[in-house]
Amino acid sequence: MKAFLRAELLKQRSTRTGLGLFTAMLGLVLLAVLLHSLLPAEDLTNAHTQLMVFGRGEFLGALFAALLGALSITAEIRHGTIRPTFLVTPRRGRVIAAKVVTSVMIGAGFGLIAGGVAAAVGTAALRARGIEVLLDEGDYALLVLGAAVAAALWAAIGVGVGALVRHQVPALIGICAWLLFVEGLLAGDLVGLGDVGRFLPGAAALAISGQEPGTLLAPAVGALLLALYAAAAALAGSLATSRRDVP
Amino acid sequence: MAKRIDERGTPVPPEDGPTEPVVEVSSLTKRFGEVVAVDDLTFSLRPGTVTGFLGPNGAGKTTTLRLLLGLAEPDAGEALAFGHRYRELDDPALRVGAVLESSDLHPGRSGRDHLRVLALAAEIPSSRVEEMLALVELEAVADRRVKTYSLGMRQRLALAGALLGDPQLLVLDEPANGLDPAGVHWLRRFLRRFAGKGRTVLVSSHMLAEAAQTVDQVVIIDRGRLVATGRLDELIEPGRTLEDVYLGLTGGGS
Numbered sequence: 001m002k003a004f005l006r007a008e009l010l011k012q013r014s015t016r017t018g019l020g021l022f023t024a025m026l027g028l029v030l031l032a033v034l035l036h037s038l039l040p041a042e043d044l045t046n047a048h049t050q051l052m053v054f055g056r057g058e059f060l061g062a063l064f065a066a067l068l069g070a071l072s073i074t075a076e077i078r079h080g081t082i083r084p085t086f087l088v089t090p091r092r093g094r095v096i097a098a099k100v101v102t103s104v105m106i107g108a109g110f111g112l113i114a115g116g117v118a119a120a121v122g123t124a125a126l127r128a129r130g131i132e133v134l135l136d137e138g139d140y141a142l143l144v145l146g147a148a149v150a151a152a153l154w155a156a157i158g159v160g161v162g163a164l165v166r167h168q169v170p171a172l173i174g175i176c177a178w179l180l181f182v183e184g185l186l187a188g189d190l191v192g193l194g195d196v197g198r199f200l201p202g203a204a205a206l207a208i209s210g211q212e213p214g215t216l217l218a219p220a221v222g223a224l225l226l227a228l229y230a231a232a233a234a235l236a237g238s239l240a241t242s243r244r245d246v247p
Numbered sequence: 248m249a250k251r252i253d254e255r256g257t258p259v260p261p262e263d264g265p266t267e268p269v270v271e272v273s274s275l276t277k278r279f280g281e282v283v284a285v286d287d288l289t290f291s292l293r294p295g296t297v298t299g300f301l302g303p304n305g306a307g308k309t310t311t312l313r314l315l316l317g318l319a320e321p322d323a324g325e326a327l328a329f330g331h332r333y334r335e336l337d338d339p340a341l342r343v344g345a346v347l348e349s350s351d352l353h354p355g356r357s358g359r360d361h362l363r364v365l366a367l368a369a370e371i372p373s374s375r376v377e378e379m380l381a382l383v384e385l386e387a388v389a390d391r392r393v394k395t396y397s398l399g400m401r402q403r404l405a406l407a408g409a410l411l412g413d414p415q416l417l418v419l420d421e422p423a424n425g426l427d428p429a430g431v432h433w434l435r436r437f438l439r440r441f442a443g444k445g446r447t448v449l450v451s452s453h454m455l456a457e458a459a460q461t462v463d464q465v466v467i468i469d470r471g472r473l474v475a476t477g478r479l480d481e482l483i484e485p486g487r488t489l490e491d492v493y494l495g496l497t498g499g500g501s
Contacts, residue, residue, distance in 0.1 A: 007368035014360035080351035087345055088368045090317045090334040245319035
């Protein structure tokens, strides 16, 4: 297993894809947090909104970790390197497992940095405007660590989705559309899933960093639920990859 | 005749003696919907031979190679390498090297990193990466990204990847595509030397004149079916060429 992990890590390090995703994520985190911190001061003086603003880091960390996970397999299919990969390691489940582990590790790093940067920049921006920050150390810890856990688990979901969908563009668009749009529609008033919406994987990710207590699940429950989604996606991707012909 | 021993200590059988086939394809069949891409195909390869795998476009050559390499599952029959299905081989990279028709390289990765990734996964020492870069004469460009490579350089890099594990069987799909005359000459000499050490080559090709200079025997298929197999000197009557034989068999000449 160690050999596959080292090979997967080198695959990640030896192209600019990871760095590109990381840079885009960081730019969007800064943009989202700074724009939100320009809201009217009276909207920002409660802990609930402050958590929401700083929680943009977690959301973007999870999104980009999922894209990284999906790309780890769809880029191999797109460029054909999946064939030499499976020629060297015909037991395909091991390759997918190594991709999950690598993506989870890098995804955790993405989440940690996105969550940390969002909390730090948001705090500095609010203080600069003279707005009191109402979050305590526990809130901060949950924001940063929750972002790392959510992004790590979404990275595994990304690998599973990538392995199932296989084509790069639909896989990436699907992940973006789900997190940015579809889940909101399903959980919102339009479809009226109501309470069920908090069990969806995007909402579970937000729950981990302590967002919207009372509406969303408790952080630990959210983490457990998202871990189940991640395990199911990774397993489905692994089984599909083992059973279907290689593109 | 002295018994030859290769570097792994395995006795290399004499060319005419009874030997286990390296590749054994039997009643192999693969369908894509209504289309039968490979239809009840049977042939086998003995060690120390270079076999040309010939046939028109769409005859099922690439599909057959993919079935042999465990990238696709047959609907019926089987394709074995060293007596095993490819996916059940231990350390396949140390026994079989393969380059498929598509070059299968990431354009944003350097040539050296491409080989290092494969070497790590197969647990092959990294010194072997440098040896292979030297063998295919890509040392000078090894740290450049593959997108800057010519087609011939990509082919040589892919070949270096196939050779990393010092395999006994080499499977190549249209390897001469994109090679210049010097490259083709180099490849021909390389394959002859490779087979001369008791190893086995299966090479698909459209280039009949080139194939006739390189291979010992041919397997010719058309519409997924075997139409001829045998040694070149048996198949080709004096005064005729491989092209004559091929076009006669595949209905391309009239």
